[in-house]
Amino acid sequence: MPIKLFRNVLRDVQPFLHHSGGTVAILFAVALFPILMAAGGAIDYAATIRARQSIDSLADSAALAAAEVAAQQYRAGNSGWNAAAVTAGQKSFAAGMMTSRADVTIAAPTVTVSMNGQTMSASVTYSAAVRTNLLRIARINTMAVRNTMSTSVTVAKYTDLHIVIDNSQSMGMAASAADENIIQTKLGTTCFLGCHINAFAGSDTAATYRAAGATLRIDVIKAAVVQSLTNLMTSTASGTVRVAIYTLNNTLTQVFPLSSNLSAAIVAASSVDLSTDSGGTNITYSLNSLNATLPTPGNGMNAASPKGAVLLFTDAVQDHEQFTLATGVWANDPNWVPYSPSVYNQWDYQPIDPGGCAPIKSRGYSMLVLNAQYVITSTDLAEQSRYADIQNIVLPAVPGNIAACSSGTGYYYSANSPAQITSAVTNMFASAANNIARLTQ
Numbered sequence: 001m002p003i004k005l006f007r008n009v010l011r012d013v014q015p016f017l018h019h020s021g022g023t024v025a026i027l028f029a030v031a032l033f034p035i036l037m038a039a040g041g042a043i044d045y046a047a048t049i050r051a052r053q054s055i056d057s058l059a060d061s062a063a064l065a066a067a068e069v070a071a072q073q074y075r076a077g078n079s080g081w082n083a084a085a086v087t088a089g090q091k092s093f094a095a096g097m098m099t100s101r102a103d104v105t106i107a108a109p110t111v112t113v114s115m116n117g118q119t120m121s122a123s124v125t126y127s128a129a130v131r132t133n134l135l136r137i138a139r140i141n142t143m144a145v146r147n148t149m150s151t152s153v154t155v156a157k158y159t160d161l162h163i164v165i166d167n168s169q170s171m172g173m174a175a176s177a178a179d180e181n182i183i184q185t186k187l188g189t190t191c192f193l194g195c196h197i198n199a200f201a202g203s204d205t206a207a208t209y210r211a212a213g214a215t216l217r218i219d220v221i222k223a224a225v226v227q228s229l230t231n232l233m234t235s236t237a238s239g240t241v242r243v244a245i246y247t248l249n250n251t252l253t254q255v256f257p258l259s260s261n262l263s264a265a266i267v268a269a270s271s272v273d274l275s276t277d278s279g280g281t282n283i284t285y286s287l288n289s290l291n292a293t294l295p296t297p298g299n300g301m302n303a304a305s306p307k308g309a310v311l312l313f314t315d316a317v318q319d320h321e322q323f324t325l326a327t328g329v330w331a332n333d334p335n336w337v338p339y340s341p342s343v344y345n346q347w348d349y350q351p352i353d354p355g356g357c358a359p360i361k362s363r364g365y366s367m368l369v370l371n372a373q374y375v376i377t378s379t380d381l382a383e384q385s386r387y388a389d390i391q392n393i394v395l396p397a398v399p400g401n402i403a404a405c406s407s408g409t410g411y412y413y414s415a416n417s418p419a420q421i422t423s424a425v426t427n428m429f430a431s432a433a434n435n436i437a438r439l440t441q
Helices: 002-017 023-075 081-096 134-138 179-187 206-211 217-233 261-271 285-291 357-360 378-383 386-407 419-431
Strands: 102-104 110-116 119-133 141-155 159-166 241-250 254-261 308-315 321-324 331-332 366-372 412-415
Touching: 023 081, 023 102, 023 119, 023 141, 081 110, 081 217, 134 217, 159 217, 159 254, 159 285, 179 206, 206 261, 217 366, 217 378, 217 419, 241 261, 241 285, 254 285, 254 378, 285 308, 285 357, 308 321, 308 386, 308 419, 357 366, 366 386, 366 419, 386 412
Parallel strands: 159 241, 159 308, 308 366, 366 412
Antiparallel strands: 102 119, 110 119, 119 141, 241 254, 321 331
16 A cells, blocks of 8 residues: 555656646655655554554553562562562563564563552553654654553452351241242142251151252352352462351351362352251351351461451341250250340340441451341231231341441342342352452553
8 A cells, every 4th residue: 555655646746747847846846755754654653553552462461461470479478579570571571572573673671560458560661663664765764662551450368258157947938939839839838937947757848848849048048159169269269268167046057167178168068958956046146156266367468367258148037946956845045145126925036136246347357248038928927926026026127237247338238039149149259258350451
């Protein structure tokens, strides 16, 4: 295209060069040089812009390489993380140099890396000279190109996740209205809440419900936890996260000790099921027990100082009943502490007490809470009056108490359907781990 344009210009001006009057030829001779320089400048400028775009892409990749190496070396405790990152950026830039383009000369770039909070930033500044073609007539042999490309990544912090799953009787409620219908039509029962304690032969109905094709609330939570742990294994969090798993009913039980073995954690989470002993729900006592065993959290910037988060999955309704499988005896929970508002009857129901969460938060842990909503159906209300008391007195206090129990906005969730619960659990893990590297320009 440039050669064709140049030939067209010469063809069009030839008649003027041979004009017998002479004046036109002289004027045109004066004007020809600026015309050719303007046309040639436009062509060379376009070529320079294309070269700059290619070098920008190269510098951008080099900046990303530097930022990622800096983050990796920092997490590994290497005091020379900055120098290692600069070297990585320079090598990345050199490896992509446009050696096949003889018209471009690039000097060694300047790579800078810095860290602010959890953000690792890297910049690559380059200078280049692009050889001209038509402008060489005017002794303009090169056009200068200079730019700075910057990139940031979020440094994956070391994190301990303490996962607490409510496995009391009420978590055996049907996962959805469709599951309730399966239980009622296939099994001929209308017991959707508190039907799963093995108080006598045949009284533990969870297996029967599942065999009929029904999914229970705890099944949904368990599956979401397993999927979230699986996601962590394949993310940039791998190697920076440790997990401990607990179940909660009248008491707290550790089912998996704090470990970075996420595969083993997945196996442990998959084995969690409804309690066939105890059966009540004492969230306050369980959280106090957890707080007594939690290590002091750190800032998360190295393996010796992990930050900490507690993820609590519960329907947020407490009661004081307690069944002992070994003796077959029902009794009041000896660790029960009254809290208002309460339904004072045979079971003494009350909402989650934010006071149980306060000591954990004061130690520096993030507290993330899912309210897997306690669902009371019209069938439940027709069966027992206690459900009306829960619905009218206890449940209205739950949303505010869940919010107060958590670390604040963005740390508490409320969900009902299986899809909502799964989404909430996924978001809680992503927020708590805060380990997915994010790229910013």
